Amino acid sequence: MKNQIVVPNVYNSSPDEFFDGTAFIPKEIGDLKLLRKECRNQIVYYDWNLSFKDKTFASRPDNFGKDEIQIIFNINQKIDWQVDSAHETVNMLPGEVCVFRNKNYATSMNYEGDKNFQFKSLQMTTDFFETLLSRYFDSDKIEMGKSLFLTHVTKTAITADMYKVLSEIDSAEKYHEFKGVYVEAKMIELIALVLHGIFYNKTSLIERNKTIAEGNQSDIAQVETLHHRIQFNPADDYKVPQLAINLSMSESKLTRLFRSLYGTSIHQYIQDQRLENAARLISSKEVNVSEAALQSGYTNMSWFSKEFQKKFGLSPKKYSMMKPPVTENC
Known part of the structure; x- marks a missing residue:
């Protein structure tokens, strides 16, 4: 049996509070837990935790009117992800991160039953992402970045440094009133690590070393x-x-x-x-x-x-x- 669900709009979820997905995913189908952190500099961080009892097709007809860059860290399961009504299909292995521009596209994912799926993501407006590129890079790198990220999905491996920063963002509560500036700095650091991984051709390592690296x-x-x-x-x-x-x-x-x-x-x-x-x-x-x-x-x-x-x-x-x-x- 294959279930079908529509992914809810999580953009209005409260920061630092778990989003309760039971209103959108009945208990008999599965479970969704989501934690959101956001920054004044327009970057939003999501920690996703999903599970389904049977095979489930989850879709979203659009991106709720948003044109944004999404950086998705796939933590623990292989998934097939369709972008823009299957015009581009992305196969993501555990330990991969992908970057793409969601220009209000339809997206969908196929989830296997009886498994837990964990993702973490950074999302920001495309305008803000282009501002970051222009702020820190020369014209050649800016054009390279636009060609890599604004037209198709680009992948690289999640490095040990990236895992460490993800963990630091998750544990930011210990800094109390200093949490805001700490998380903002870590989000920028995480973006830098992803860009470095892609700019310096680590993307090709995924395919070239897949057999060696899968273990x-x-x-x-x-x-x-x-x-x-x-x-x-x-x-x-x-x-x-x-x-x-x-x-x-x-x-x-x-x-x-x-x-x-x-x-x-x-x-x-x-x-x-x-x-x-x-x-x-x-x-x-x-x-x-x-x-x-x-x-x-x-x-x-x-x-x-x-x-x-x-x-x-x-x-x-x-x-x-x-x-x-x-x-x-x-």
């Missing part, structure tokens, strides 16, 4: 899925030996790959995400300090308080008495 890209996709799981479910029980078994790789390979992608150890990332989750719960005023600790994976309150103070410079109790920072678009 590596598969490992990276699995580690990114683990990273994503820790980010959104920090309280789960994570033990490196069991994680390595689940991912069919050695402990040394798993820990080495995780550190190379995200610049930190698995253990440290788990602790950081648990503390940041606890801080969010405490700031929300919906639970007390003890409950926030338990919901974040801590059973030893003394250890939790010590680690919390080390990270945030305040005890959990004093932190709970602080006025929550005003949330602004970055």
Whole structure:
């Protein structure tokens, strides 16, 4: 059985709040979770998480009147993507990023059933993208950029540096009132890394080294899925030996790959995400300090308080008495 759905308009979703897709995708068909961050400089970041019970064809008749550049990072599954009513078909492997101009085109994707799909994307108006090109490049590079990005879909590999910046954007909450300027800088950095990857001919590496690289890209996709799981479910029980078994790789390979992608150890990332989750719960005023600790994976309150103070410079109790920072678009 193949389901058909129309992709909802997510442009009006609230920044830093999960978009609830149940109004558009019934539970019996699948699930959509979406987190959005946006900047005053007109760049929007989306973190997509989708799953469908059966094969599903998802389409969008247009881009809601927008002419924009979309940079899409495919994290963990192979997908077929049709642009402009199938005039151009793009096959994306896990670990690939593509750049294209969506000039209010119709787009669609085919999703396999019983799989989780993860994407991250940067989107900006075409005018703003052209402004970036003219601001930083000479005329030859500007024309090259326009020929690459404004007329067809261009792909390259997601590098370790790109994965690291994606992770930093996802974890920006820890910078509190400085989050806006931090995320804005990281979005510009991520665009620079993608442009560098394409300008310097790394696009050809995808086809030339596909047989060699698919195993590596598969490992990276699995580690990114683990990273994503820790980010959104920090309280789960994570033990490196069991994680390595689940991912069919050695402990040394798993820990080495995780550190190379995200610049930190698995253990440290788990602790950081648990503390940041606890801080969010405490700031929300919906639970007390003890409950926030338990919901974040801590059973030893003394250890939790010590680690919390080390990270945030305040005890959990004093932190709970602080006025929550005003949330602004970055």
